[in-house]
Amino acid sequence: MDAYLLVDFGSTYTKLTVVDIEKEEIIATAKDITTIEDNIMIGYDKAYSKIEGILKDKNVNFINKLACSSAAGGLKMIAIGLVPDLTAEAAKRAALGAGARVLKVYSYELTLTEIEEIKNSDLDIILLAGGTDGGNKDCVIHNAKMLAENGVKLPIVVAGNKVASDEIREIFTKAKMYFTITSNVMPQLSKLNVEPAREEIRKVFMEKIIDAKGLSNAEELVKGILMPTPAAVLKAARILSEGSDEESGLGDLIIIDIGGATTDVHSIADGEPTKAGVTVRGLEEPFAKRTVEGDLGMRYSAISLREAAGSRKLRKYLGDTERKIDIDANCKYRIEHIKMVPETKEEIDFDEAMAKVATELSMERHVGTIEHTLTPMGAMYTQIGKDLMEVKYIIGTGGVLIHSEKPQDILKSGAFNKEDPTYLKPRHAAYLLDKTYILSAMGLLAKDYPDKAVRIMKKYLVQV
Incomplete structure (x- = not known):
C-alpha cells in the first residue's frame, strides 16, 4: 500500500503517524522521547522501530515523508x-x-x-x-x-x-x-x-x-521539515473549519493544545459581534488566530501557572476546601520532573486541575471582551477582540486531555461562564478530542491532499 509518514519532532516527544493514502486511514502511530541534545534521529529511530513492529505484516511503500518541528524550543x-x-x-x-x-x-x-x-x-x-x-x-x-x-x-x-x-x-x-x-x-x-x-x-x-538547530540530519530522511509544529496545527484547524475543494468543513472552531511548557489556543472564526448594537474597537482580528501562553504549562511552567491562577482557583478545581493539598510542592515537583507521568489518583487529579486552570485562563486571554458603558444616549456595548460565543466546536489536544477519563470537563472550563459574562467564550460548542495526535500530521498532509486531510480529521477526531 502507498502511505505517507508524517513526523512531528516535538519539544518532548517525537510522534510518527502513518497514513494509508488510498483508504484514508491511519494505520500506525508511535512516539518516543525527542533527543535534540544528542542526535534528534535517536528518538526518531526508536519511534520508527515501533512503527516497523506495527507494520511488519503489511507491505507499506512510503511515497512521501514530511515533518514539522518544535524541538529545541521551536x-x-x-x-x-x-x-x-x-x-x-x-x-x-x-x-x-x-x-x-x-x-x-x-x-x-x-x-x-x-x-x-x-x-x-x-x-x-x-x-x-x-x-x-x-x-x-x-x-x-x-x-x-x-x-x-x-x-x-x-x-x-x-x-x-x-x-x-x-x-x-x-x-x-x-x-x-x-x-x-x-x-x-x-x-x-x-x-x-x-x-x-x-x-x-x-x-x-x-x-x-533547521540547520542551526541540528535538524538537518532529519531532512536527509524526510522530504523536508516544512514548518513549525504550531503552524501545522493552525493549518489543520483552518482546513478543518473551511473545508477543501471537495469536502465541506465544520465551521467556526477552537483548538486548545495543553503542553508541558505552554497552552496554545487557535481560533478559526471572523469574531464579529453576534449581538446587535455592539461596536468593535481596537486592532482588526485575524480570521485564523493563535495565542501562546508561556506561563500556562503542565511541567516547565507549573509554578508560573500557579502564580497566574492563584491557589484559590486551583483548589476550586481540586475540590480542596480544607487546604490539605500542598499546591506549591506539587507544582515544584512537576518542574523538577518534567517527564513525570501521573499514576496515583492524587497526581491525576492535580494534573487535571492544572489543565482546567490552563484552559480557563488561556481562553480568557484569547477571546474578546465586552464593555458596558452608560451614556446620555443610553447603554452602549463595545467589543474588543473576537466574539467566539457561537463557535461550533472546541477541539482538545495534548497529553493531559488525551489520557483523561473526562476530557470534556477540562474543555468545559474554557466555555462561557454566566458568572463572568464579559469574556466572549463559546456557549454551545460540541467537544472533540484529538485522541491520536493527528492535528499536526494533518496540517502536513493538507499540503498535498487537502481533501483527504479533512476527511481523516472528521473520521478520527472523537466527540466527548
Whole structure:
C-alpha cells in the first residue's frame, strides 16, 4: 500500500503517524522521547522501530515523508513595531500565526539597552515592522540602523512601511545581514495583512533555522521539515473549519493544545459581534488566530501557572476546601520532573486541575471582551477582540486531555461562564478530542491532499 509518514519532532516527544493514502486511514502511530541534545534521529529511530513492529505484516511503500518541528524550543522570535497596540501588536500576531514563540515585543525606537537584550536573547528570527504604508518611516529605519550597526546577526523579516523598504534594503545589504522584505503587516490603520509575513517566516525557518538547530540530519530522511509544529496545527484547524475543494468543513472552531511548557489556543472564526448594537474597537482580528501562553504549562511552567491562577482557583478545581493539598510542592515537583507521568489518583487529579486552570485562563486571554458603558444616549456595548460565543466546536489536544477519563470537563472550563459574562467564550460548542495526535500530521498532509486531510480529521477526531 502507498502511505505517507508524517513526523512531528516535538519539544518532548517525537510522534510518527502513518497514513494509508488510498483508504484514508491511519494505520500506525508511535512516539518516543525527542533527543535534540544528542542526535534528534535517536528518538526518531526508536519511534520508527515501533512503527516497523506495527507494520511488519503489511507491505507499506512510503511515497512521501514530511515533518514539522518544535524541538529545541521551536521557533523563537521577537517582534519590533511602532505603536504597542498597533504595528507592534500586528507584528506579534504575524509571528504567532507563523508558529513562533514570541519572547518579547519592542515598540518605538530601539535603545542600546534593548539592542544588548536582543543580542543576548536565544532568538531565531527578528520580525521588523513599523508604520502604515506612507506613514511614519523614521522609526522603522532607525531600528534597522540600530540592528545593523550594533552587530545583530540574526535573520530579519521586514514587514513595515513600504516606503522605507529601499533604505532598509540598503542598510542591511551594506551590513551583510540575512534579511527578506515582504508586505506590511498593517498597511492601513487597524487593518491587518499578516499572511505574507507568516509565509516569509516559514521560508526562513526552513532555510536557516533547521540547520542551526541540528535538524538537518532529519531532512536527509524526510522530504523536508516544512514548518513549525504550531503552524501545522493552525493549518489543520483552518482546513478543518473551511473545508477543501471537495469536502465541506465544520465551521467556526477552537483548538486548545495543553503542553508541558505552554497552552496554545487557535481560533478559526471572523469574531464579529453576534449581538446587535455592539461596536468593535481596537486592532482588526485575524480570521485564523493563535495565542501562546508561556506561563500556562503542565511541567516547565507549573509554578508560573500557579502564580497566574492563584491557589484559590486551583483548589476550586481540586475540590480542596480544607487546604490539605500542598499546591506549591506539587507544582515544584512537576518542574523538577518534567517527564513525570501521573499514576496515583492524587497526581491525576492535580494534573487535571492544572489543565482546567490552563484552559480557563488561556481562553480568557484569547477571546474578546465586552464593555458596558452608560451614556446620555443610553447603554452602549463595545467589543474588543473576537466574539467566539457561537463557535461550533472546541477541539482538545495534548497529553493531559488525551489520557483523561473526562476530557470534556477540562474543555468545559474554557466555555462561557454566566458568572463572568464579559469574556466572549463559546456557549454551545460540541467537544472533540484529538485522541491520536493527528492535528499536526494533518496540517502536513493538507499540503498535498487537502481533501483527504479533512476527511481523516472528521473520521478520527472523537466527540466527548
